[in-house]
Structure formats: C-alpha cells, structure tokens
Amino acid sequence: MGFDDGCNTGLVLGLGFTSTAESSTPSKAAKRPCLKFEQSTTAVEPSLTLGLFGETYKKVNNIDVNKAGSCGEFSDHQLYRQPSPHSHSAVSSFSSGRVKREKDLSSEETEVERVSSRISDEDDDGVNARKKLRLTKEQSALLEESFKQHSTLNPKQKQALARQLNLRPRQVEVWFQNRRARTKLKQTEVDCEFLKKCCETLTDENRRLQKELQELKALKLAQPFYMHMPAATLTMCPSCERIGTGAGADGASKIPFSMAPKPHCFNPFTNPSAAC
C-alpha cells in the first residue's frame, strides 16, 4: 500500500500510516486494529490515497440492543457516581464468567475507592455537583509515562495504575481516552501538513511535466525528421513522456523505452524526480 495504489484505482483520499510489518490476519491480541498510534512511529511509513474508499459506515439494525452497552462503564459508574438521569440504571443479572470477572474487578475498585479519600469526600456529601479533578504533576507524569509504554490499558494495568495514582480506574481510563484523542488530533494536524507538502510537490511536478510536454510538441513540429520515420520506431517513455527512437520494430530489446507494467505515479518522498 502506498502512493502508487491510488494511481490505479483512483479517487481515494485518505491519510495514515501503514506499518511495514503489518500482518494481514489480525490476532486476537490486537483487538482494535484501527487507528492505533503506537509509540514506534518510526516503524511506520506514510501512505496517501486520494478519493473515496469503498468502506462505508454500517448502520447496525439493532442499535439499541446495546444501549446498556455503556455498561462497559457499568462498574465504575455504578460504583462511583450518582446515577445520572440519562444513565442506564439496570443491568441486573449476569451469568457469564466474564461478567463474574468484571464483578471481581469491581470489588477491587471498591477497595480502591475506599483508599481514595479525595473521591469519597466529594460523593458523600450528597451534592451531585460534577466536581472536576485536577491531576497533580506527579499523576500526570506517571500517566504520561505509562501512555508512552501502552496507549491502551488492559484491566490489570488500569487497576494497578489507579492504585498507584490513588485514582479511580475510571479516571485512569478516561485520561487514556482523552490522551488518545489528543494524540490523534495532533497526528491529524501532522498528516494535514504532510498532505499540503505533497500537494505542492505534485503541483510543481505537474507544471514541470506540462512544460516539458509543450517543449517536446514544439520540437516535434519543428523537426519534420520524425515524420519521416516509421511510427513504430517512435516510442514514448510512459513515465516522463520523453520520446525515444526505437532501432527496429521487431524486438522489444532494441526499444530504448519499454512500457512500464503500470503507469508511473510520482511519489515526492521516494522519487524526487521523474523516473528517467
């Protein structure tokens, strides 16, 4: 995948970074293959595509099936917050082992909460005001450090970090979510700049090629010599559109320019000039 692909299929506009060591089969460990900004940005190479992807957002029929879906935060919300008027209050009966595990975690979180005095103080007074926590420098630093290692946390890591920071797991989770969002925003800005540069380079290259084409056309008109040659002896490099004279019409080996397997597409970062 790269710049060349967009040339053949056309009209695909996208930006992103493709890992060079990308495996085609997502493993179970890599649960969310989309849009993860790992630390090893040096191991990825930029890819640009222009146009429309065939991929579209799918609308799920049973949208409200998982309305309780926010129960991903069930344990945290239920344990630590006064239920908001809009929150889904009841996810009553669980039976799966996974939920059991979640319950275990929740009990752990309760323990964490007990330790965390700054939180219980706020909640216990009955006032449902949404107080905003300001993380200390130390907390932020540790979170940053952890984020550098993993941009996402598994439940155990979350628990451990929360305990270490004297925060609720939910707060750690939220911090990571927001941090990922900021990272992505930053990355989008970088990509935007990258695309701008690409656009400028391509515009310049296009201008140069147009000029060269004009010159060649003028040359062709000024030199009737070409006209006297058999058409088959004139070949044009598909990449740079320079005209060459084939020595004979029989063998491709004698033709100075052979057709490229596919149209040359200019990549300003790997090919600063035309292929010839």
Place this chain on the structure above:
DNA sequence: CAAGCAAATGTTTTTACGTCA
C-alpha cells in the same frame, strides 16, 4: 467575561465469546 484546556459523560461501533441449531 471569553477562550482554551482537559476531565467527564454519552453514544456508536467493533470485537470477542458463548450458545444453539
């Protein structure tokens, strides 16, 4: 007081996993 930042919340989408025919 408006603006910007960041914590928090709500919604949607994706994925993994269990169950059942």
Place this chain on the structure above:
DNA sequence: CATGACGTAAAAACATTTGCT
C-alpha cells in the same frame, strides 16, 4: 465434532458537555 448464525458484553472510538484556569 465442526460450523455458522445469533445475541451479548466489553472496550474503544468518537462526540459533546462542563468545570476550571
């Protein structure tokens, strides 16, 4: 037993709100 369809929960992405500086 293998397999595919289906339902559900969890987690992440995404969008928005809100409190604080």
